[in-house]
Amino acid sequence: MHLRLIVPGDRTELVVGTLTGDERVTNVVVLPGAAKRPAGDVVYCDVTREATSDILGWLKAHGLYDEGSVALTTVDASPSRNAWRTEEAAPGAPDDAVVWDAVVGQGYAEARGSWSFYAFLTLATMIAAIAVITDSAILVVGAMVVGPEFGVVAALALGIALGRKSLASQSLVLLIKGFLMAILLTTLAALLGRAAGWIDVGDVTAARPLTGFIWRPDHWSVVVAVLAGCAGVLSQTAGRSNALVGVFISVTTVPAAGDLALSIAVGAPAQIGGSAAQLGINLAGMTCAGVATLLLQRALWRALTQKHQRESP
Structure with a gap:
C-alpha cells in the first residue's frame, strides 16, 4: 500500500524516524x-498490506488525521528485491x-x-419484473448484476461488526428507502403496462420453470445468502472486487423485489408473501454472514499478529 502523508513540521522527524525504523515500511x-x-512536509512511503492498519493507527494517534493529511492507494506491483524483503518482515499473507x-x-x-444508487436499483428491479413476465433466466442474471445493493449491505454489516451506529443506521435507512422506491416505481410501471394490455395476472401466476424460484424461498435460499454474504465481504476486505460479480448473480434480492412489485400491480396475493420473504431472507442472510465474517477476520488477524510478536526476537 502506498501512503502519501502531509506532516506538520514539528512531527516530521518523529514520523520519518518511525517509518524508517519499521521493517515493514520501505x-x-x-x-x-x-x-x-x-x-x-510531504512524506511518501510504501507499507506492506499487513502493517497498514498498524501504521495508520499510529499516525492517527499522533494527530495526522486532524492536523495533517493521509492518502492511501494500492500498489499493483512492486517487483524490487527491497519490496520483497519488506514483505517478508510482515506476518501472514497480504x-x-x-x-x-x-x-x-x-x-x-x-x-x-446518491441518485445513481436509486436509479440503478430501480432499473434493476424493472428488468427483474420483465424477467418474471417473460420467464427469462438471462434477464434475471442481468438484473442481479445491475443491482447496486450489496455495497450497502456490506456497509450495514461493517457498521454492526465495528459498533459504528451511524454507519449501520445510514446503511439500513438507505436499503429501506432504495427498495421501497424501486418497488413503488416498478409497480407504477407495471400498472401502466397492465392498463395498456401488455401484462395480466396470468403472466405472473402461470408456470414459470426458469423464474418461479424467485417467489418460493426455501432452506437453500438461506444457505446461498449466507455464502454470498461471506464471499462478498471477503472480496471487499481482501481487495478482490472481481469476486463481487459472483455474489451479484448468486442472490435474488433484486429479482424478488421485481416479482413483488409485479405481483402487487397485477393482483397476485399468493406470490406477494413469497417474494417479500425471499427479499428479506437474502438481505438478512447476507448481513448476518457479513458481520460474522468481519468479526472472524478481526479475531484471526489479532491472533496471528500476537503470535508473530511473541515469536519475534
Whole structure:
C-alpha cells in the first residue's frame, strides 16, 4: 500500500524516524515544506498490506488525521528485491490483512447514497419484473448484476461488526428507502403496462420453470445468502472486487423485489408473501454472514499478529 502523508513540521522527524525504523515500511521519501494546504512536509512511503492498519493507527494517534493529511492507494506491483524483503518482515499473507480505515471509508461512501444508487436499483428491479413476465433466466442474471445493493449491505454489516451506529443506521435507512422506491416505481410501471394490455395476472401466476424460484424461498435460499454474504465481504476486505460479480448473480434480492412489485400491480396475493420473504431472507442472510465474517477476520488477524510478536526476537 502506498501512503502519501502531509506532516506538520514539528512531527516530521518523529514520523520519518518511525517509518524508517519499521521493517515493514520501505521507499520512504521526504519533501520538506512541499505541502501548502494543509501546510507541512510531504512524506511518501510504501507499507506492506499487513502493517497498514498498524501504521495508520499510529499516525492517527499522533494527530495526522486532524492536523495533517493521509492518502492511501494500492500498489499493483512492486517487483524490487527491497519490496520483497519488506514483505517478508510482515506476518501472514497480504490477502488476509484488512485495511480497516479503507474498508470503513468505503462503507461510509456506500451508505451515503446518491441518485445513481436509486436509479440503478430501480432499473434493476424493472428488468427483474420483465424477467418474471417473460420467464427469462438471462434477464434475471442481468438484473442481479445491475443491482447496486450489496455495497450497502456490506456497509450495514461493517457498521454492526465495528459498533459504528451511524454507519449501520445510514446503511439500513438507505436499503429501506432504495427498495421501497424501486418497488413503488416498478409497480407504477407495471400498472401502466397492465392498463395498456401488455401484462395480466396470468403472466405472473402461470408456470414459470426458469423464474418461479424467485417467489418460493426455501432452506437453500438461506444457505446461498449466507455464502454470498461471506464471499462478498471477503472480496471487499481482501481487495478482490472481481469476486463481487459472483455474489451479484448468486442472490435474488433484486429479482424478488421485481416479482413483488409485479405481483402487487397485477393482483397476485399468493406470490406477494413469497417474494417479500425471499427479499428479506437474502438481505438478512447476507448481513448476518457479513458481520460474522468481519468479526472472524478481526479475531484471526489479532491472533496471528500476537503470535508473530511473541515469536519475534
